[in-house]
Amino acid sequence: MSERVLMKGNEALAEAAIRAGCHHFFGYPITPQTELAAYMAKRMPKIGGTYLQAESEVAAINMVQGAAAAGIRAMTSSSSPGIALKLEGISYMCGSDLPAVIINVQRGGPGLGGIQPSQADYNLATKAPGHGDAHILVLAPSSVQEMVDLVAKAFDLADTYRMPAMILADGMLGQMMEPVVLPEEGHAREIEKPWAACGHHGQRKHNIVNSLYLQASELNEIVKKRFERYAKIEETEALAENYMTEDAEYIVTAFGATARIAKAAVREARKEGIKAGLIRPVTLWPFPKADFVKAAETAKAFLSVEMSMGEMVNDVRLAVECKKPVYFYGETGGVIPTPAQVLEQIRKIAGGAE
Amino acid sequence: MSVVFEKPKALADVTTHYCPGCTHGIIHRLVAEAIDELGVEGRTVGIASVGCSVMSYNYFNCDMIQSPHGRAPAVATGVKRTRPDCIVFTYQGDGDLAAIGTAETVHSATRGENITVIFVNNAIYGMTGGQMAPTSLPGQVTQTTPYGRDVHYAGYPVRVCEMLSTLDGVEYCERVTVDSVKNVMKAKKAIKKAFQNQIEGKGFSLVEVVSTCPTNWGLTPVDALGWLRENMLPYYPLGVYKDRSAQKEEK
Ligand SMILES: Cc1ncc(C[n+]2csc(CCOP(=O)(O)OP(=O)(O)O)c2C)c(N)n1
Ligand code: SF4
Numbered sequence: 001m002s003e004r005v006l007m008k009g010n011e012a013l014a015e016a017a018i019r020a021g022c023h024h025f026f027g028y029p030i031t032p033q034t035e036l037a038a039y040m041a042k043r044m045p046k047i048g049g050t051y052l053q054a055e056s057e058v059a060a061i062n063m064v065q066g067a068a069a070a071g072i073r074a075m076t077s078s079s080s081p082g083i084a085l086k087l088e089g090i091s092y093m094c095g096s097d098l099p100a101v102i103i104n105v106q107r108g109g110p111g112l113g114g115i116q117p118s119q120a121d122y123n124l125a126t127k128a129p130g131h132g133d134a135h136i137l138v139l140a141p142s143s144v145q146e147m148v149d150l151v152a153k154a155f156d157l158a159d160t161y162r163m164p165a166m167i168l169a170d171g172m173l174g175q176m177m178e179p180v181v182l183p184e185e186g187h188a189r190e191i192e193k194p195w196a197a198c199g200h201h202g203q204r205k206h207n208i209v210n211s212l213y214l215q216a217s218e219l220n221e222i223v224k225k226r227f228e229r230y231a232k233i234e235e236t237e238a239l240a241e242n243y244m245t246e247d248a249e250y251i252v253t254a255f256g257a258t259a260r261i262a263k264a265a266v267r268e269a270r271k272e273g274i275k276a277g278l279i280r281p282v283t284l285w286p287f288p289k290a291d292f293v294k295a296a297e298t299a300k301a302f303l304s305v306e307m308s309m310g311e312m313v314n315d316v317r318l319a320v321e322c323k324k325p326v327y328f329y330g331e332t333g334g335v336i337p338t339p340a341q342v343l344e345q346i347r348k349i350a351g352g353a354e
Numbered sequence: 355m356s357v358v359f360e361k362p363k364a365l366a367d368v369t370t371h372y373c374p375g376c377t378h379g380i381i382h383r384l385v386a387e388a389i390d391e392l393g394v395e396g397r398t399v400g401i402a403s404v405g406c407s408v409m410s411y412n413y414f415n416c417d418m419i420q421s422p423h424g425r426a427p428a429v430a431t432g433v434k435r436t437r438p439d440c441i442v443f444t445y446q447g448d449g450d451l452a453a454i455g456t457a458e459t460v461h462s463a464t465r466g467e468n469i470t471v472i473f474v475n476n477a478i479y480g481m482t483g484g485q486m487a488p489t490s491l492p493g494q495v496t497q498t499t500p501y502g503r504d505v506h507y508a509g510y511p512v513r514v515c516e517m518l519s520t521l522d523g524v525e526y527c528e529r530v531t532v533d534s535v536k537n538v539m540k541a542k543k544a545i546k547k548a549f550q551n552q553i554e555g556k557g558f559s560l561v562e563v564v565s566t567c568p569t570n571w572g573l574t575p576v577d578a579l580g581w582l583r584e585n586m587l588p589y590y591p592l593g594v595y596k597d598r599s600a601q602k603e604e605k
Binding site for chain 2: 024026050052054055056058059060062063064065066067068069070072074088089092096196197198199200201202203206207208209210211212
């Protein structure tokens with residue numbers, strides 16, 4: 001194992017990608033993911049990789065698409081407004097069954113919004129990653145170490161299931177400095193890509209990477225096939241951290257940076273004698289439904305805490321099927337909820353639900 | 355019996371969906387001949403764009419990628435940068451290359467991406483049924499300029515070769531047409547050179563082919579060629595607009 005190093009979230013994402021065998025990066029500058037691209041610009045030339053500053057996010061995602069279609073691990077990173085521009089490319093990649101990793105270091109919106117942390121792209125990432133019927137894998141780290149671990153996982157899952165994966169981070173995680181242990185170089189998993197368009201060399205029929213099916217019945221069938229794959233992923237790949245949920249009466253749920261705050265609030269609540277627990281979804285798509293279903297058997301109420309006006313809360317409601325009340329608390333636009341504010345909400349619910 | 359006419363190997367043995375008399379077919383053949391003659395089919399990756407030629411992924415025998423509307427040069431960049439041994443070409447219409455994909459075109463050109471761009475300029479949006487294209491001529495009647503393209507209202511056509519020739523990153527750009535045997539031969543030479551340049555690592559090469567769309571121009575194939583000669587060629591003069599290597603040799 002390598003030694004522990006102190007790293008900023010954004011830089012850790014970059015180094016983790018390189019160590020996951022991604023030697024090609026295409027991006028366009030935007031705050032608050034700046035350090036990630038700058039890190040790639042410094043490292044890639046040293047390892048014979050690609051760092052390319054595209055003319056736009058639209059171009060960057062399509063460069064990633066080209067690399068992915070050619071069977072190469074590639075990545076792009078951006079923040080909310082730039083991610084919006086990438087959706088066209090992401091949809092085409094879904095339609096062409098192409099794997100790649102997209103980093104979203106979220107900031108406040110809508111519009112130019114702000115440059116402070118946000119989680120308001122939850123719906124975009126998990127519900128509508130571009131036009132058409134499609135899903136992408138969405139992973140939500142909540143520490144710098146987890147950023148490192150999930151980048152490698154994202155590449156492996158993307159290659160395994162032939163679909164794009166997004167790391168849904170936020171400005172707080174991107175800027176945060178923490179000690180991390182990086183995986184050693186040269187141990188990335190290699191997954192065969194016999195479908196790649198990289199020259200047939202007279203060895204096989206030509207490969208076509210395509211998302212166009214003019215026959216409605218054919219498209220219908222292909223999308224349904226893809227959804228069978230999605231169903232399998234929902235069954236096997238959903239992941240959540242359960243913290244003090246065993247005997248919890250009040251389940252707080254939060255992802256990413258917000259989960260750290262929620263966890264602190266849960267600890268405080270316990271000190272006051274309130275039986276609180278935390279479910280922290282690590283995969284947002286697939287959503288870890290089972291953890292909520294299980295918790296709903298014993299919990300009295302749920303509280304979703306988000307840096308948005310309430311997006312994940314709807315998936316919690318769907319998961320518990322109205323069996324228990326689901327409350328929401330959020331701040332948006334770059335305002336970060338404090339543990340004291342979350343604790344106040346827990347107290348309110350615990351008092352109200354008695 | 356001697357064979358006098360053969361399909362190029364790089365062209366699939368299928369019936370295309372192109373309208374009778376459409377010049378897309380000729381241009382496909384020229385691209386395939388160039389690939390054959392240079393012996394690069396096995397390492398070629400073609401990028402089909404959005405337009406009438408979208409299904410060219412079925413017509414070429416090399417590996418193919420279908421790209422979003424206008425993004426073919428970005429997709430090509432992604433392939434070429436990560437697989438430099440591949441020979442990468444895009445095949446794009448005027449709406450794709452000079453309207454929605456202008457940024458991708460200009461920036462792949464100015465970066466000097468070592469790719470080959472085949473640009474089919476038929477002065478109209480063929481696939482969607484004949485709307486105004488960025489290259490539609492002043493006064494040209496289309497579905498969306500029913501009274502003729504009024505340049506004060508709808509702006510002027512884009513001359514792609516002229517525009518790109520000002521960029522330092524461009525190795526080669528030439529405008530050709532396929533209205534006669536002589537011009538088809540010239541177009542063939544240009545297309546082959548655009549591939550040869552890539553093999554030699556020279557950089558961004560684009561061949562603009564002034565083409566017809568008999569269907570949406572509302573003309574017979576023969577009359578369409580006449581219309582091309584009378585109206586398009588004066589506005590889009592044929593010739594080499596930039597040939598960096600040749601210029602260097604002269605010096
Ligand atoms: C994002 C997007 N916008 C619009 C379209 C609809 N569309 C399909 S082909 C086309 C025009 C293509 O024209 P051109 O590039 O000139 O090629 P041609 O069909 O004339 O060969 C348009 C607008 C689309 N497919 N995608
Ligand atoms: S619509 Fe025009 S460009 Fe398209 S295939 Fe027919 S003739 Fe060719």
